[in-house]
Structures are given as C-alpha cells and as structure tokens.
Amino acid sequence: MDGVSIPLDHVLLLSALLFICGLLGLMMRRNIIFILVSLEVMLNSSAVAFVAAGARWGQADGQIVFMLILAVAAAEVAVGLGLVLQIQRRFKSLDMDDANRMRG
C-alpha cells in the first residue's frame, strides 16, 4: 500500500471514543430520539473497528460485516422509529423516564 497509512491503534482509539460517546449518550439522555442516535453512534463505532481490522489483515470480512451492521442499523431504526411514534402517542412525551410502567 502507498501513501501514509493510518495506524490501527489510532482507528481503534477513535472507535473506542465513539463507542464511549454513544454509551454515555445512551446512559444520560432521556429523549428517545437521542437514545436512538447514541445507539447509531455505538453501532458505527464498532463498524469502524471492523473496517480498520479488515484493512489491517487485508481481508474482506471487515467490510462485509460493515455491510451487515448497516443493514442491522437500518432495521433497528425502522423498529426504533415505530417505537418512537407509539411512545409519543401513548405518553405525549419522548422522555423515556415517563415510560416506566413496568417498574416492580
């Protein structure tokens, strides 16, 4: 390969940072839209790690899995947005802490 290659460590670091951002968002945001966004961020952080790993070992698997993750994310968003609509309709809010009827 020509040119400057980005070291794997950096990509993994980026992936980890993105994952932590997404995780923190998931744990801290109350709005369901932002929770879904955080989930997307987390999914994509792992996708970055796969792509980088695939490039590092020179195999196509990483990119294949990235395609899979894209499909999963699309499906997840479809379900997630459906949930968002239902929650908005039932609770008249997007605050997930209001949807706590299943508390013990």
Add this chain to the structure above:
Amino acid sequence: MLKLLPLIPLFPLVSSILLMVTLGKMPRRVVAILGAGSVGLAAVVTVLVGLTFMASGQPHHQVLWTWMRVGDFSPDIAFYLDGLTLVMMSVITGVGFLIHLFSTEFMEDDVSFSRYFAYLNMFVFAMLILVMADNLLLLYLGWEGVGACSYLLIGFWYQDPANGAAARKAFVVTRIGDAAMAMGLFLLLTELGTLDIQPLTEVAKSKWQVGDTLPLIACLLLLGGAVGKSAQLPLHTWLPDAMAGPTPVSALIHAATMVTAGVYLIARTHELFLLAPIAMLVVAFVGLITSLMAAFTALNQHDIKRILAYSTISQIGYMFLALGVGAWAAGIFHLVTHAFFKALLFLAAGAVIHCLHHEHNIFNMGGLRTRLPVVFWSFLIGSAALAALPLTSGFFSKDMILLQAYKLPGAGPWLWVGGLLGALLTAIYSFRLVFVVFFGEAKMEPDKLPGIRMALPLSVLCALSIVGGWFALPLSSVFPATGDHHPSHLVEGISIAIPLIGLAIAYLIFLGGQLNVEGLVNSSGGQRLKKFWFSGWAIDWLYDQLWVRPYKFLALILKRECVDDIYNTIVSFSQFLFMALSHTQTGRLRWYATSMVFGLILVIALLQGVIR
C-alpha cells in the same frame, strides 16, 4: 318369635339409610310412610317379641356375630332381652312411633323433610342398640350414636349459627361425660376381663367386696357418663340450649329416650353400684340437687320449651334419686311414665308453637283453651301427670320414689323432704304454664288447627299419661326386691297433698290473683334472685369463666409455636429478597442500560483478571 329381635333395630336402620342415599329426592308422602312406618313396624315386632317374652319370662340372649377379636377380648354383636330391655324398647319404639307420626305433620313444610327422618330413624336405631346391647362396648356404640344424632338434630336448622352453637355445646358437654364413661369401661375391662354385662356382674360380685375402692371408682366414672347424657349436675347445661332443635326432636330425644340413657345405664349396672354404697349416695344427691335447682329455674323461664327442658332435668333428677336409694324399679317406672307425659307435653308445646307462628314466649300466648281444645286437654293431662296429681301415671311413679327415699336409713327423710319440695315446685311451674298459656285473655290467634296426624299421637299419649301408671312393669326379675313395709299414713298423705297444694298456689298466683307476689318479685332482692334463677343459677356464666375463657386464652397463647418460627423465617427472608429485587425493576430504560454496562465491565474485569 324371639328370633325376630334383630329386626327391631333393623327397620329404622334400613329406612334411615334409604332416606340418606336418595338425598331427599323421594316424594314427601313416601318419606313420611318410610320414616314413621319403619318405627311403627319396629313397635309391632316389639309387641310380638314382648308377648313371647312375657309368656316365658326367661331372659333371651342372641349373638349375631363377633364384632372384633383383639387378643382375649372379643366383643360380640349380641342382644340381651330381659324385662328392663323390653320396657326401654317399648318406650323407644312406641313413643318413638307416635312422635314420628306427629313429625310428619309438624315438619311437612320443611325443605329438609327427608333429612329429618333420616336422622330421626338413625337415632331410633342407635337408641335401640343402646338398650338391647349385651355388652358395654356395644352399648357404648349406641351411646355415641344417639349423641351424634342428637347433635345433628339440635343443629337441624343449621342456617342459624345459634342452633349450630347449641348443637356443639350439647356435643362437647356430653363428650366430657362420655370420656369419663370410656375410662370406666377401660377400668372394668382391665380389672374384670370382660365387658359382657351378665358375666361382668358375676365376676364383679365374686372379686369385689361391698365398699371396695375399685368399684367405687368404676361406678363414679360410669356415673360421669350418665350425668353427661342425662343432663344432671354438673353437666346439665346443654339440655336447655338443645331446645334449638325441632320440637318433636325435643320430645323424642331430649325428653323421652336419649336423656334417660343415663338412668338406663345405672339401672343396667346396678349390681356394680350395689358394691359401692358411696357412689349410690352420690347418685341420690346429684339427682336431688339437680331436681331442685332445675325446678327453681323452670319457675322463672318464659320460653315454653325451656320450661319443659328444665322440667325434664328436674324429673330425671327424681329418677337418679330413685336409683341412688336403690329403688331401681321405681326409677325405671318414673322413666316410663315421664316418657309418656313429657313427650305429650313437648308435642303439645310443639302443636302450640306450630299453630302460633313459632311463638315461644308463654306471656305472648293466653286464652288458648277454647281455640286449641285438643292441645289444651293434652297439656292439662300432661301437666297433671308431671305435677303428680293423684291417679295420673306420674303420681304412682313419683310417690313410689318418695316413699322408697323415705325408707332409706340415714339420709332418707332428708331426701324425702327435698323430693317433696321439688314436687311442690313441679306442681307450681307446670300449672303456671297451663294457666298462662291456656287461660286469661287471648293475645294471639292461632292461624291453623292441629290435624289428625298431630291429634292422634296427642290423644294416645294422653291416655298413656293417665293409665300408664296403673300396671306393673315386668321388672321384678331384673332388680332385687325392695322391702315392702309401708311408712305411716301421714307420710303417704303428705306426698299426696303436696302436688295439690302446688296446684292451689299456682291457681292463686297466676289465675285467681288472690295471692299477689308482685311486691316480693319486684323488690331488689326478688329481682336479683329472679335473674339468678332465670339464668339457671348462673352456671353457664360460671363455666364460661372457669373453662371457656381460660381455654380460649390458652389457645391464643399457644397459637404462636416456636417450631413454626423456622418456617416463618424462611418465608420472611424470601419476602425480603423479593422486596429488594423488585426495587431494581424501576422501569427506566437508562437505568437498565447503565446496569448492563457496569455488569459488562465487571465481567470483563473478572475475565481479564483485573479483579481477583
């Protein structure tokens, strides 16, 4: 003919079982024919057997089969027929049939018509087993059988909890006596090696001397059973409450037959009691004291059935008095005449209650003489016999008891005076009942008149109450002869005059009004005494304080058991865990996500060996 003996209890048993298994699906007419007819058939067979027996005069012993065999002990299902058995059987089947006949009209509107006759026939069966039994174990079977039927019939109208409570009380109180009797049977079995009545008395007479301790203990234990069943002091409290049952039941069970089982038991084992003179004296005094206390109580009641209940207790007291002084035949004689006139009185009371919309309070009645003439004459004749007016059946039997009591050396005259006082009170309260209910102005109108099925038994019992004392019972071969020297004419004259004096007093107070006792009754002492006597000498209250409350208190303490603590700890621990864990289910998504993250971190840390 004597071979027909087992048929007598068989008829009521078969009828009872038929009525039980058909679950009240039979038409009422069939139930009535079956219920009353089976006892009628038993009465007919009793007459046949009785005639044959009277012709030969020999006791008849009939073994049906061996009941069980445990080591040397093998009681039979066997019947023994002698004069005493015959007398009891005649009363049970004869009076029993009349009461069954009466019941077919009295109970005709009741929803549980068939159940009633099933119980009543079962009772007749058990009572017959009791009196026909050849051994004390079979007697005990009948004894418990009549107790169970009594329980079922007192609580017959079980929808009212008060009736259930009365039935329970009767069952528990008689159980105390039955426990004593069972212990007496154990003692007899271990000491004498048999429970067959005839061999038992032979062995007892050869093994024990008069005045020994063992026969005394055995007799006192048997007396315990008799006292419970026959409602004598101190176990008499159940009988007044037992009036919760239908009135014909009171007539049959709580006047004519079952409550006299104690008298029968003592008469049947009289050879044992002869070995224990102290026990006999106890019997006499129990009878006398009970009879006086019950008579005073009867004087103050206003429920027509309770008056008769206390009067029954009082009259059985007389029978015990007779047994205690050794006048066995007089006791059984009074049992028979009492069965006639008390059944008559109860049935007449039942007719009054039936015709007056279930009214029990005698002061709400009055003037029924012209409105219910059949009932009035029945009541009058019954009361005359109860009060022992001359020439009625009660007169002969009571007179015989009093004279025999008088002849007892030592305590005799005192027992006689006590008996006379009781007779005076009996006359007063029985005619108080007649005067208040049937004379004076009418306060209620009867809504129906007794039909033929009520009037017929009443008429027959009327006749028996009068002539029942004119014939000698076939008891001379059963009991030892009592001395026949007559006391002075003064003694006899007094015992004839006393009931008449009582009648006069009752007339002056309750009808003529010449004798005014209002002032005496309304004084503070009189009021207090009246209340005291009304409550039956406060014995219910005393037992409540002495036994019932401490027992309930103990039960309350013992409810908390330390063995239970182990299980309770397990229960409360798992409950605590449940509470703690259910708090983690907050229903908040972020909380779940966060806990998953931390859980994951923990797992990774463990796997990586960060934490060891």
